[in-house]
């Protein structure tokens with residue numbers, strides 16, 4: 001897409017000029033709380049074989065609202081027998097599901113997509129309560145993308161030949177899917193929709209701090225008459241995930257999460273014949289040239305790092321500014337940071353919600369302390385933070401050296417590190433100086449420069465004059481330590497298909 005076309009789309013974002021003109025500080029606005037009350041059962045069982053079942057492990061854990069630390073519900077913690085039962089249910093269901101007419105598989109996914117739309121407000125509120133993200137984002141970004149992902153893959157179910165270049169294909173089999181807490185429902189959609197479109201069955205494990213929306217998605221599969229066992233949702237923490245991915249009845253493992261856990265899973269699966277896709281961490285470079293449309297670039301940088309509290313694997317967490325505009329850009333970015341409203345995630349005006357967990361907040365704080373200790377300059381925006389819950393104000397590090405910890409490690413929080421460059425070649429080499437390779441962004445009004453940078457950047461996704469834009473038709477995934485395999489588009493389907501050849505596990 002040309003930079004000009006992107007500019008037209010970005011007109012919908014608030015004009016920083018007028019936003020800055022208001023007399024009120026951003027935290028002085030009257031609250032606009034979301035009014036929908038979502039009923040949450042005090043207990044959530046496992047969804048196995050189309051039924052809700054008590055955990056054989058007899059173990060449970062609490063899930064809380066990170067904005068006020070109240071417990072929302074207790075959730076079953078699946079043990080070895082539960083994992084075995086779920087994989088067994090998926091294996092049994094595979095026999096008929098793989099032979100179900102592709103058009104019928106598509107129809108189920110269309111029904112699910114529509115039901116998600118019908119229940120989207122409820123799902124958005126629940127997502128915000130369990131995970132801490134602003135309702136504005138769960139309602140206007142996550143939920144529309146969740147539905148879009150099911151619609152997109154529903155359409156593929158009877159057209160898989162067009163994804164394989166005309167070759168015959170078969171499903172891979174039983175898929176173990178383990179997802180993180182930053183986009184709970186969206187990651188469930190990214191995993192389940194393509195798997196089912198291709199005729200696989202799944203056992204999905206959401207992250208332990210954000211299980212509730214995946215369990216409500218299970219309800220939707222029930223409402224839509226999904227055959228029992230095609231989708232199984234089991235809850236638990238890392239140990240449950242480990243037992244699931246290591247189960248011998250599993251044919252494919254799809255994982256999204258940290259690079260360290262991803263490496264452990266890859267090691268455990270080596271030599272088993274299991275198919276593997278890994279979507280891991282990132283430290284995305286966001287490059288702004290002096291010839292960029294600066295107003296839009298500032299909005300893009302804000303979206304790149306302060307969207308979803310910075311809990312985004314593809315976040316633009318390293319900002320590279322062309323030296324000639326660095327001072328002015330930083331000054332304007334600081335002003336814009338003051339307009340970011342931090343607070344109650346259920347308030348429709350909130351821009352930055354709660355940090356997902358106490359543990360993640362501690363990690364972010366440790367990184368900020370390292371930034372200061374190593375000599376970078378720290379700027380923190382904003383007003384008072386709520387007393388209860390887990391909060392971190394938008395934070396900007398300037399004077400960052402490429403060797404600094406805040407320039408190297410994935411912080412996974414609302415913390416941006418600024419570096420500078422003089423030439424496009426230097427921008428590219430500094431941007432690529434990272435073990436990660438998930439995303440990158442480039443802002444320039446010169447198309448030839450944009451495409452040359454896209455060619456040189458070693459990342460799975462490169463955004464030109466925009467950032468954090470997603471589309472189910474567009475393949476997403478990393479290189480280097482950001483993982484392998486793609487999700488979305490026809491490349492994403494290939495991960496869930498055996499193309500050509502004979503033989504089955």
Ligand code: NAD
Nearest residue numbers: 179180206207237238241242257258261280281313410412
């Ligand atoms: P994590 O990798 O520990 O957890 C992700 C998922 O894997 C969760 O469902 C968890 O229960 C499960 N899990 C944990 N250990 C497992 C194991 N041995 N086998 C199978 N499954 C296992 O991530 P985290 O601890 O929640 O977050 C830590 C860091 O990971 C973050 O600071 C961030 O850097 C990174 N992260 C990246 C993403 C991403 O989208 N790429 C998402 C979340 C976290």
Ligand code: MN
Nearest residue numbers: 063064130209
């Ligand atoms: Mn929670």
